[in-house]
Amino acid sequence: MAPALDGSASASPSPADLTVVVPVRNAERLLEGCLSSVDASAPREVIVVDGLSRDGSRSVARRHGATVLSDEGRGLPAARMMGVEAASTRWVALVDADVVLPPGALAALLREFVDGGYVALQAGLESTSGPGYWGRALTFHHRTGRSRNWFGVVATVMERETLLTHGFDHSFRSGEDIDLRWRLRQVGRIGVSRRTVVQHRFDGDTFDFARDQFLMDGTGLGRMVRTRGVRAAHLLALPLAAGVRGSLLSAVRGQPRWIPYFTAFTAYNYVGVAHGLRTR
Template structure:
């Protein structure tokens, strides 16, 4: 028996996402999903109005953060599968159907689409996109565009103490439970960035580092190896940049290194 996107509810957490949201919601509507639920994070821009105009059901996370927003959206859905989608993602016309087919035929419990990151015209946006396209993290299961069984997701749940890094924390627990997670090589979605300036990039680094710090704090010695991740990524990225004759990215990796560890210190202390 085949499966259809009509058995899928898309859950889109969004906060001040009026620039990113329209293309995301349009792509989901065209894919044939049963419903789109936008969970608003107390936006002060036109996010809610745009979501309603696109036909989405809008809920509020009441300022409780991204993990809670995702949980609220999943809990409010009524289909067998849920698609967790960030507002900066754009699916192709058959992307949801193809991802569902791959999940079922491959026997996966959760499957993330592959990401093709695109940056704006500025240096930092281009650097972020370059890093996402060439770094090893592109092969790590996360929650950017992920299809999962609704009841399974509610059973596994999120750790609400993680305001960032909740995808790493969830990945660890799912693997420990013997669940099969993967990143699709067949379905690739467009992944954009909300801004392309230095401030946006640093905020990303700080959030990622804070999430790693909280992971280390929660998991103790088992999480200690995560301390090496930013350094390893910075060294690998710098080496690749030099090998490819692109030394312009070295400034990016220096900032990546510095602000990830600043965030990690914050995560360890909080």
């Protein structure tokens, strides 16, 4: 195993050998819980990259002693890469502001990452939300859908050099995790931990919040098909397959109240897909 960037030994890695990068935009209410849990994990450094927030996100970050950078509104992929470029450690953890790390989770994820020979390892996600219909429906979907075990970057450990070499395509304003997953599969082993699970919080309970999630997801899929061509054509079936599966599961479990959610999910995903297919 190669030495850490700062020359320290890396035989038994711990969070003290790791930089946590947290992108944020107008997430003051979520950021406090996220950074409190990150602080308890005692990483070497925390870098918060702000996307021109209009709330108190930057103040929360500074109160927690994080290094605060600005992505100047260039979007989430650029924000993550800016944090990675500024990191001083061999390993980095990309942690979204809507994540709360249970005690010991970061150390456990890093150990599993190193011991398993992963190129990238995401924590498992346990989604939560407020009491509103759309937030609860999103939670039901994420807890029961197959996407639960799909690699993403919500709470993910990687080597800094891997991200610098194979990092995000900034042309993706959404769906950048799908694009990254495709490229990293050519490099080595990626996965989602079944041992280390973090809390993933949905901040919105409204239809508008859910619709924006659907549109962003669909746009990412459409852009993948546009940039990858026939190799990615099968992605066009994913929203329909997920919508049908979710509706059937809702009916079988005696919870038909979620069927309108899956109908909206499917419809707005394809609106997003159409946008992604035609947008350069």
